[in-house]
Amino acid sequence: MSKTVQTFGEETISETVSVLVVDDDASLVELVETFLEREKRVFDVTTTTDSNEAITLAERGEVDAVVSDYDMPTRNGIELLKQIRNSRPDIPFILFTGKGSEEIASKAISAGVTDYLQKGGGSSQYKLLANRLMNAVEKHRSQRALEHSEEKFSKLVENSSDFIAIVSENALFEYASSSAESVIGYSSDELVGESVFEFVHPKDRKRVMEEFFRSVENPEEDVSVEFRLADSGEHPVILESRGNNLLDDDTVSGFVVNTRDITDLKDKQNQLEQRNDQLEHVQELIAHDVRTPLTAAESWLDLYEDEEDPAHLDNLRQALDRAVSLLDQTDALTEEPIVIRDLQTVALNETAKASWTTADTTDARLEIVDSRLLEANESQFGQLLENLFRNAIAHGDADTVRVGTLPGEDGFFVEDTGTGIPESERPRVFESGYTTGEVTNTGLGLVIVKQIANGHEWDVTLTESEEGGARFEFSNVTFKPDVCE
Structure with missing residues (x-):
């Protein structure tokens, strides 16, 4: 489900943020719902006065974030937080309570609450709640996007390559795949017989050389190194090379090096x-x-x-x-x-x-x-x-x-x-x-x-x-x- 929202004068489509509001006061949950949906139109608010129902909704994955009171009859807000976090360990959870104290704040922080906010202060407090809630959800989604990107990056490194080469013990190209030209701008014929270090940026060359010859001495270690391409202009091309020492392999008799352009990824x-x-x-x-x-x-x-x-x-x-x-x-x-x-x-x-x-x-x-x-x-x-x-x-x-x-x-x-x-x-x-x-x-x-x-x-x-x-x-x-x- 999506909603149209206004952001800095430009109309954009944003995914709906499902918010669960928990409070034993029915009139208050209705008030919080009204203010949240008025402040942020992307909010789709569900309310409940029953903490057991709140746990069920959260465990089903039907909500993106939780706003809860502290002092409730069945279980308090911190106990609810702990229960929900058993199944949703990273869900944003804001404690919105009228019973504020340093002791409660300390317990909430120790329990891992995302944010702690006291009721009162008129409509401005609900505006603050809406902003903090939105920031928490955006941070959570951004973190998940970052983790997904890093996972995807890792899999690409392990399972694919744009440019494959076989390099001798003396760091000379013995073979280069045809994709070399699209990655570093040189054809296979131009690379074979040349030193790999000639294509490394001078400021990175010493480090790359040290990594390469360390792998010669330690054949059991896989080597991965990032470096800038030599003569790549004002905006350097960043490459990643992963090498496997197969010098003792009768078929290969060299280093198998997978190299790809990671400039955009970086x-x-x-x-x-x-x-x-x-x-x-x-x-x-x-x-x-x-x-x-x-x-x-x-x-x-x-x-x-x-x-x-x-x-x-x-x-x-x-x-x-x-x-x-x-x-x-x-x-x-x-x-x-x-x-x-x-x-x-x-x-x-x-x-x-x-x-x-x-x-x-x-x-x-x-x-x-x-x-x-x-x-x-x-x-x-x-x-x-x-x-x-x-x-x-x-x-x-x-x-x-x-x-x-x-x-x-x-x-x-x-x-x-x-x-x-x-x-x-x-x-x-x-x-x-x-x-x-x-x-x-x-x-x-x-x-x-x-x-x-x-x-x-x-x-x-x-x-x-x-x-x-x-x-x-x-x-x-x-x-x-x-x-x-």
């Missing part, structure tokens, strides 16, 4: 992995980044109510605009890989000051060492700086954060006077889930910094400031000739 694999990673982070990103400008907006509103200073309204509007911008970016992340568009000329100092006002900087101080004009997407660049500021203050206990340019022509830095990050931990700071804060922190701030930097094609490294705090350096930045004062 590209698709990388795209699937990137897409899967983004879907994994997007639901946490909403809470992680949007909360900061909303908290700032609330504070500016309190100040305005106390002082009636119109300047506070400007700051309030700026914080709300920032929250909307972040939500727009989050929507984009669910649809496509991170690509930085709409580059503008922005001032390092002005963007840093604007980001400082929307970050929760408490009593800390921002110090602009110097500034330049650079090419960046202003909104995403501001998000990068906000995350670094928040990280320095919330986790590094910094009282001063400095921003400036690197010596030379291609970079800037953000450093602080806080506790810093131990050298042993630095390789992990850009990984999802890494945090030195409380368990409620998502650990996404620096992941997002890395993603935005990559989208701009900037290189980012983590070192130590003079005071022992964290220092993030961004290089390969495109600066404009004008100097900002």
Whole structure:
């Protein structure tokens, strides 16, 4: 079954998502059904107040995801989760409960719940539930697609070949199938008698040679090696060769090498992995980044109510605009890989000051060492700086954060006077889930910094400031000739 849905102005056909809503309150399951189907037209919602019926429906494979209350008479939501996971170990399961506590959240996470969300908060909470549910299903389907692709890739490698060759102990072609020309651009006659290494990219040649001669010394080992084709132009052709040592075989007396072009497969694999990673982070990103400008907006509103200073309204509007911008970016992340568009000329100092006002900087101080004009997407660049500021203050206990340019022509830095990050931990700071804060922190701030930097094609490294705090350096930045004062 399919439904027509609207996605970013383009009409597309999407497979229906079957959702099972479980709650002992009949009026509530009807309410959840109404909101979910209104928010996402691809949702086909089934409801039940009976946990036994829920288990039966899930075991039959009739649902793609489950949304369940926690406190129910027959069995609670975590017990239902465990029961369903016996037959559906990877089905997305969201605990949507009005009885929230750290103890329940901890138990839910330990049991493997996909997400945990408390009821309340009006219609916005149901919108959040719909988004998180959709993200969970898309992630699940994307993971299954990736696993299917990898399985298919493995079978193709083991059972098929586009180009078969027999290679001597001295790495000379003795035989090449006619398909060689379509794979690497050379005919059989051109290959026979030539060294196989002449057709390997110079930067890969040493590694391929080492693998080949290792297989000569260890005939019982099968060899598989990936490499770029020599002289394949600006976009290298990537080949995979699998070799079997049959030098002692009287019929073959050589290496049987199966070679095929895996350029497209590698590209698709990388795209699937990137897409899967983004879907994994997007639901946490909403809470992680949007909360900061909303908290700032609330504070500016309190100040305005106390002082009636119109300047506070400007700051309030700026914080709300920032929250909307972040939500727009989050929507984009669910649809496509991170690509930085709409580059503008922005001032390092002005963007840093604007980001400082929307970050929760408490009593800390921002110090602009110097500034330049650079090419960046202003909104995403501001998000990068906000995350670094928040990280320095919330986790590094910094009282001063400095921003400036690197010596030379291609970079800037953000450093602080806080506790810093131990050298042993630095390789992990850009990984999802890494945090030195409380368990409620998502650990996404620096992941997002890395993603935005990559989208701009900037290189980012983590070192130590003079005071022992964290220092993030961004290089390969495109600066404009004008100097900002």
